[in-house]
Amino acid sequence: MPRPRFAVLGAGSIGCHLGGHLVAAGHDVTFVGRSAAMATLAERGLTLTSSTRPPVHLPPDRLTLATGPEAAAGADHVLVTVKSADTESAATALAAHLAPDAVVVSFQNGLRNPAVLRAALPGRTVLAGMVPYNVMRSEPGTVHQGMPGRLMAEPDDALLAAFHEAGLDIEARTDMSEVQHSKLLMNLNNAVNALSGLPLRDQLGLRAYRGCLALCQREALAAYRAAGVAPARLGPIAPGAVPFVLGLPDAVFRRLAAASLRTDAHARSSMWEDLKCGRPTEVESLQGEIVDLARAHGRRAPVNARLVALVHEAESAPRTWTGPELYAELRAAR
Ligand SMILES: NC(=O)C1=CN([C@@H]2O[C@H](COP(=O)(O)OP(=O)(O)OC[C@H]3O[C@@H](n4cnc5c(N)ncnc54)[C@H](OP(=O)(O)O)[C@@H]3O)[C@@H](O)[C@H]2O)C=CC1
């Protein structure tokens, strides 16, 4: 099988992590990102770290860096890793340059990105993908994988072969819509984590914050039932039982969820990073998606709606919430 040429559209945390591992395995990857981020990579190169593998450093001369979508013209596979609010504009800019037979893979959170890409890139093959683990910029030019996990994507032999060669654990799934709905349940914690100001492991270790997540997930599961959606089971606990487990006392939860808490001490949600950097968050594509789905089926999702509002407030006036404060605020919203 000929080796595909890759482009990464949105060379931030996930884009640099995926693209960097492909480059390390000898693949041809063009990184398309913002000029400041590309200047940092051009100066320092790209370093990939994790707590389980030795660090990999790619010097600047191993990186193909670009700031405009025309650089993706020769790509066979484009990995889309912009934040959800940027998908439409990035794809529209890409449309004029992309080869007609190129395959576009969304490795983003939320439910709508593949559909947005299909609408902006008519005739192209667009696949849904999913990243289950956390990646953060730990310092300029370095991205750190903070927890283990298996990537998922709709089947594509060339993509899977290249990822496996690069040591990126990936599974082909034919139920990506169900996978994305399941991932969204997990991502409802992004807002709770961002507002807590704590690392994921510490935040999830505290029952009051888990209670906030359980309230969000209960509304989401009710909306899914009303919509006839059955989220995929991705871990040892069925999605419908997770809110109950989240409500268990700390010591019991820690024992039951030990595997899920195999997270680096400093790992935080991508939404925490957005708030810290003063960027708009993806809350409309996460909690906002549940609010919309509930409304479309004649239901309310007041807890998720309150979190949308609180995260928007935090975007303009940063504040952190203790677990009991946030839990009381969300219960009062019901
Ligand atoms: N980080 C994580 O741990 C995880 C993230 N995800 C999901 O992956 C997706 C990517 O997240 P993440 O990597 O954290 O995001 P980042 O913000 O780190 O990376 C996205 C990058 O794309 C840039 N960008 C936006 N539009 C364009 C464009 N048109 N052309 C070139 N560059 C562009 C952004 O620049 P600027 O900021 O200046 O706009 C930013 O640098 C999100 O949907 C996220 O929810 C999923 C699992 C885990």
Ligand SMILES: CC(C)(CO)C(=O)C(=O)O
């Ligand atoms: C992996 C996880 C759930 C980590 O919080 C994430 O998807 C994110 O931060 O956006």
